[in-house]
Amino acid sequence: MEMPSLTIGSRTARLPIVQGGMAVRISMAPLAAAVAEAGGVGLIAGSGLAADELTREVRAAKAATSGVVGVNIMVAVRKFKDLVHAAIEGGADIIVAGAGFSRDVFGWCREAGVECVPIVGSERVAKLSERFGASAVIVEGHEAGGHLGTDEYMLDLLPRIVESVTIPVIGAGGVVTGAGIKRTLDAGASGVQMGTRFAATVESSASDEFKSMYVNATDEDIVLIKSPVGLPGRAIRNPLTQRLVGGDYPVIDRCISCLKDCGKEYCIIDKLVRAQQGDVTGGLVFAGSAAARIHDIPSVRELMERLVAEWEVATSGGTQ
Numbered sequence: 039m040e041m042p043s044l045t046i047g048s049r050t051a052r053l054p055i056v057q058g059g060m061a062v063r064i065s066m067a068p069l070a071a072a073v074a075e076a077g078g079v080g081l082i083a084g085s086g087l088a089a090d091e092l093t094r095e096v097r098a099a100k101a102a103t104s105g106v107v108g109v110n111i112m113v114a115v116r117k118f119k120d121l122v123h124a125a126i127e128g129g130a131d132i133i134v135a136g137a138g139f140s141r142d143v144f145g146w147c148r149e150a151g152v153e154c155v156p157i158v159g160s161e162r163v164a165k166l167s168e169r170f171g172a173s174a175v176i177v178e179g180h181e182a183g184g185h186l187g188t189d190e191y192m193l194d195l196l197p198r199i200v201e202s203v204t205i206p207v208i209g210a211g212g213v214v215t216g217a218g219i220k221r222t223l224d225a226g227a228s229g230v231q232m233g234t235r236f237a238a239t240v241e242s243s244a245s246d247e248f249k250s251m252y253v254n255a256t257d258e259d260i261v262l263i264k265s266p267v268g269l270p271g272r273a274i275r276n277p278l279t280q281r282l283v284g285g286d287y288p289v290i291d292r293c294i295s296c297l298k299d300c301g302k303e304y305c306i307i308d309k310l311v312r313a314q315q316g317d318v319t320g321g322l323v324f325a326g327s328a329a330a331r332i333h334d335i336p337s338v339r340e341l342m343e344r345l346v347a348e349w350e351v352a353t354s355g356g357t358q
């Protein structure tokens with residue numbers, strides 16, 4: 039049996055594997071292009087980038103592969119509209135809108151012939167998205183890395199969303215193996231979005247120090263912090279998260295009001311940039327709950343082949 043393909047509107051990926059967008063500058067052109075080239079959907083993270091940088095990244099990824107390349111942008115970012123248009127200008131196939139809901143993005147995508155895929159946390163928002171013209175929705179569970187929009191586990195939430203819409207539903211959160219992909223597809227998903235597993239690959243633009251934090255993490259090291267975005271976030275414990283949990287917020291050096299609605303307790307963009315660049319004591323290392331199950335840093339090709347092989351074993355009755 040072959041792994042099923044994933045169709046999102048007019049775009050089809052050979053494999054039902056979506057590499058989640060990861061800001062700031064974790065999932066850039068090299069990662070997205072490698073995933074798309076290996077048969078999945080590669081997503082560049084637009085949040086925290088300048089519009090022209092995003093356009094360049096999308097062009098670079100599209101030049102490197104004929105596969106499906108999209109862009110993930112957080113609705114909470116003040117420059118959301120500019121970034122969506124920058125992604126479209128670069129030739130993105132798909133716009134994924136996370137951390138908030140935007141009505142406008144459906145119209146911008148429709149006009150440009152680009153598929154619009156919101157991240158949803160309830161049946162109500164999934165139905166609304168379908169009505170506005172979404173080509174698919176992503177359901178992110180509480181296990182996910184980064185900002186969290188729900189307390190529910192993905193496999194609890196997913197079947198209810200699948201029941202409530204007719205468009206493809208993509209499950210996200212806690213999946214790092216082919217067996218996990220099988221469980222998600224068995225629950226009714228048309229595809230699986232994985233972030234954490236792809237952050238620790240050769241092509242990820244995270245620093246080596248960031249990737250080592252994943253490889254060395256145990257379950258006790260995965261913590262929840264409060265983000266100034268107004269949502270909890272999941273990260274790997276370090277001196278910064280210890281400070282945040284105690285309410286001891288680092289002073290903001292420079293604020294450009296990059297988020298529409300920021301509590302300004304500290305600057306999350308600065309902390310994410312620091313971690314990506316290698317400061318894993320003062321930066322914020324976002325990671326999903328399954329980070330402790332990651333023990334290596336494979337190339338995207340090796341990882342995709344492994345995921346397919348694991349899925350085949352699980353599908354033929356084996357376990358991992």
Ligand SMILES: Cc1cc2nc3c(=O)[nH]c(=O)nc-3n(C[C@H](O)[C@H](O)[C@H](O)COP(=O)(O)O)c2cc1C
Pocket residue numbers: 057058059060061062064083085110111112135136137157178181182183184185210211212213231232233234235237323324325326327328
């Ligand atoms: C380092 C990191 C950064 C992330 N950044 C974003 C982001 O910018 N926008 C977004 O919608 N989701 C973001 N996410 C969530 C992922 O896109 C994906 O949905 C999630 O990681 C899935 O859960 P998993 O990590 O357990 O696979 C991020 C996740 C990680 C681990």
